[in-house]
Amino acid sequence: MKVGILGSGGREHAICEIVKNSDKIDKVYCFPGNAGTENVAENVQIELNDFESLKNYILKKNIDLIIVGPEKPLVDGIVDYLEKYKIKVFGPNKIASQLEGSKIFTKQLCQKYSIPTAKFGIFKNKDDSKKFLKKSKFPIVIKADNLASGKGVYICNNESDGEIAIDEIFEGKFGKAENLLIEEFLNGEEMSFFTIHDGNIFKNFGTAQDHKRVLEGDKGKNTGGMGAYSPSRLINNELEEKIINRIIKPTMKGLSDLGTNYKGFLYAGLMIVDNEPYLIEYNVRMGDPECQTILPKLKSDVSKIFLACCDQKLNKIEIQWHDKKSLCVVVCSKGYPDTFLKNVEIKKLDQLILNKNEFLFHAGTIRKNKKVFAVGGRVLNLVNISDDFREAKKNIYKNLKKLNWSEGFYRKDIGYKVIEK
Numbered sequence: 551m552k553v554g555i556l557g558s559g560g561r562e563h564a565i566c567e568i569v570k571n572s573d574k575i576d577k578v579y580c581f582p583g584n585a586g587t588e589n590v591a592e593n594v595q596i597e598l599n600d601f602e603s604l605k606n607y608i609l610k611k612n613i614d615l616i617i618v619g620p621e622k623p624l625v626d627g628i629v630d631y632l633e634k635y636k637i638k639v640f641g642p643n644k645i646a647s648q649l650e651g652s653k654i655f656t657k658q659l660c661q662k663y664s665i666p667t668a669k670f671g672i673f674k675n676k677d678d679s680k681k682f683l684k685k686s687k688f689p690i691v692i693k694a695d696n697l698a699s700g701k702g703v704y705i706c707n708n709e710s711d712g713e714i715a716i717d718e719i720f721e722g723k724f725g726k727a728e729n730l731l732i733e734e735f736l737n738g739e740e741m742s743f744f745t746i747h748d749g750n751i752f753k754n755f756g757t758a759q760d761h762k763r764v765l766e767g768d769k770g771k772n773t774g775g776m777g778a779y780s781p782s783r784l785i786n787n788e789l790e791e792k793i794i795n796r797i798i799k800p801t802m803k804g805l806s807d808l809g810t811n812y813k814g815f816l817y818a819g820l821m822i823v824d825n826e827p828y829l830i831e832y833n834v835r836m837g838d839p840e841c842q843t844i845l846p847k848l849k850s851d852v853s854k855i856f857l858a859c860c861d862q863k864l865n866k867i868e869i870q871w872h873d874k875k876s877l878c879v880v881v882c883s884k885g886y887p888d889t890f891l892k893n894v895e896i897k898k899l900d901q902l903i904l905n906k907n908e909f910l911f912h913a914g915t916i917r918k919n920k921k922v923f924a925v926g927g928r929v930l931n932l933v934n935i936s937d938d939f940r941e942a943k944k945n946i947y948k949n950l951k952k953l954n955w956s957e958g959f960y961r962k963d964i965g966y967k968v969i970e971k
């Protein structure tokens with residue numbers, strides 16, 4: 551069977567590697583991929599917004615199954631488009647992708663189905679937003695409605711922070727803004743909770759804790775994610791039941807009332823306050839770096855799971871996991887998340903000899919003349935699965951020392967909440 555993966559980050563490299571291990575798969579394509587995916591897949595240089603060229607290539611090569619990594623093509627309707635040509639695609643359709651594409655869509659769904667989330671208001675202009683600020687308690691959270699690669703969220707500690715956020719959003723910093731969201735600040739600990747759906751039923755697909763801030767101790771700017779560990783220290787049976795019954799199931803009911811359903815990964819970004827879950831946001835894909843952290847723990851054949859989802863047969867298979875702890879550290883190019891170095895060679899990559907419980911997933915890399923260069927902000931992901939988090943962490947940092955890449959940096963405290971000093 552031939553499989554195609556759309557995307558070029560660490561998440562997509564992890565999917566390529568795991569899919570490649572399946573005995574059902576004899577060829578993997580990655581669109582457009584990176585220097586890591588090139589080791590296991592054929593990289594195809596077609597942009598993800600060029601739906602027509604993607605479709606033509608997929609049909610020409612008879613690719614049996616497409617897996618969509620990032621949110622942008624999903625929100626833009628790639629699943630609906632490819633399915634018109636009878637191509638099998640793992641991912642949600644355009645309406646369901648509104649769960650990530652529009653924060654207001656999700657908030658209104660939460661309201662209608664009593665899904666626990668931060669209290670909120672929707673505002674259509676600067677004046678009304680600023681008037682609301684005057685009577686608000688701080689901190690408060692202000693969000694742009696549209697996809698903003700995680701950047702359209704402001705935690706405001708006072709009125710003047712809030713005014714800056716309102717001005718920036720309405721002045722189009724994240725694209726044309728017809729409205730914004732002002733939200734109560736929830737004080738708790740975050741958890742990423744994953745489910746996998748076949749349009750009919752769903753199954754759990756693990757939990758993780760991301761480390762979004764660039765500096766140790768969760769300080770500094772927000773990033774795409776500097777590392778993660780799985781499972782989250784917060785998960786327990788009671789909490790899991792609450793998440794399923796109060797958040798995931800009502801969301802599926804909401805989509806069904808809209809005349810649609812959900813196929814693909816669903817990522818609930820939750821705030822846990824005293825063992826009570828609140829939905830902060832949905833993402834209609836796996837997380838990055840959570841995907842790299844969770845997938846190596848999978849015992850079952852991932853391609854069978856994807857196929858079962860596309861054929862509405864998820865009830866026919868069991869998803870099995872290794873009972874291990876997983877930790878992932880992201881290596882970034884110096885300067886990230888602001889302007890960072892580009893086209894810098896990563897020289898000692900071949901000195902990393904990995905055991906079978908260790909994984910190296912590329913993100914922003916390309917290969918030129920057999921050499922690997924960093925071209926993105928997040929560059930490499932080192933993952934280790936072990937019996938305990940401390941062991942996993944020790945092994946990763948040993949490898950990072952060997953790599954000794956002087957143009958890059960990484961957080962040295964990934965997993966600090968589960969690993970005592």
Ligand code: AMP
Nearest residue numbers: 668691700703733734735736819830831
């Ligand atoms: P989002 O893009 O919605 O995930 O928001 C980015 C980050 O902002 C989240 O990961 C949280 O750390 C934080 N955040 C968003 N909404 C809230 C909220 N209502 N209360 C506290 N923190 C929040």
Ligand code: GLY
Nearest residue numbers: 760775837838839
């Ligand atoms: N780990 C955060 C994200 O994938 O959005």
